[in-house]
Amino acid sequence: MASTRELWGETFSKDEIPPYPCPLCNRGTLHCVPDSFRQKISRDVEEQLETQWIDPPDAVHQFNLFLQCGIAKCGAIVSVQGDSQLVERDNREFVEDRYFYRLAPQGMYPAPPLAAVPKDTPKLLKKEFETAFALFWIDLGACANRLRIIVEKILDHQRVPAARDLATRIASFKNSEPDHATMFDALRFVGNIGSHEGKASRDTVLDCFELLQEAIGELFDQRKSKLASMKQRIVNAKGRV
Numbered sequence: 001m002a003s004t005r006e007l008w009g010e011t012f013s014k015d016e017i018p019p020y021p022c023p024l025c026n027r028g029t030l031h032c033v034p035d036s037f038r039q040k041i042s043r044d045v046e047e048q049l050e051t052q053w054i055d056p057p058d059a060v061h062q063f064n065l066f067l068q069c070g071i072a073k074c075g076a077i078v079s080v081q082g083d084s085q086l087v088e089r090d091n092r093e094f095v096e097d098r099y100f101y102r103l104a105p106q107g108m109y110p111a112p113p114l115a116a117v118p119k120d121t122p123k124l125l126k127k128e129f130e131t132a133f134a135l136f137w138i139d140l141g142a143c144a145n146r147l148r149i150i151v152e153k154i155l156d157h158q159r160v161p162a163a164r165d166l167a168t169r170i171a172s173f174k175n176s177e178p179d180h181a182t183m184f185d186a187l188r189f190v191g192n193i194g195s196h197e198g199k200a201s202r203d204t205v206l207d208c209f210e211l212l213q214e215a216i217g218e219l220f221d222q223r224k225s226k227l228a229s230m231k232q233r234i235v236n237a238k239g240r241v
């Protein structure tokens with residue numbers, strides 16, 4: 001999967017929902033199911049609007065909607081929910097277009113994949129990735145911690161012995177697998193970010209997903225590793241000529 005960085009903003013317009021990748025088939029993109037959008041405001045916000053205590057753009061609504069995979073055979077459904085708020089456009093040419101609803105999702109289920117997980121990835125790790133994808137919308141700090149757990153599980157899978165801390169463990173992995181430099185750097189970066197408690201920035205978490213995608217591609221994408229060994233064989237053969 002190419003970088004999908006532009007998809008994962010904190011908010012989007014109700015009329016321009018990003019084309020998220022499908023969590024089921026990993027090939028299609030998701031589109032809003034027509035007429036599935038609903039939003040409500042709580043009674044106290046309604047009263048504040050009625051008494052003009054607040055202006056309409058200050059009223060926070062709760063919304064939900066459904067997305068569906070564009071590939072007819074798949075048709076996976078994703079439920080999205082969060083806050084919505086009226087926002088004034090910069091371009092005010094037409095009065096009727098002056099405002100739009102900006103949606104801030106607080107959850108998606110099942111959550112679209114933020115990284116391509118090769119089909120030969122162990123089940124346990126796939127599950128951890130799914131949890132990390134879901135946590136991305138709920139709590140970025142918890143998502144970063146989950147990524148750290150994924151690093152631990154990758155090291156378990158590679159039979160890297162337990163160590164007093166993750167840094168030491170990753171260093172011993174580097175010693176035994178010096179060829180996997182990209183993967184080593186990815187794991188170290190993700191390991192570092194996950195170890196700091198509190199809030200993780202959206203960009204940093206997205207960096208982690210991109211790096212982990214590289215790492216698991218190197219490890220579990222059979223097609224990629226076959227290509228790499230074929231390339232190596234060709235290089236070796238030429239070396240002997």
Ligand SMILES: [Zn+2]
Binds near residue numbers: 026027076
């Ligand atoms: Zn699909």
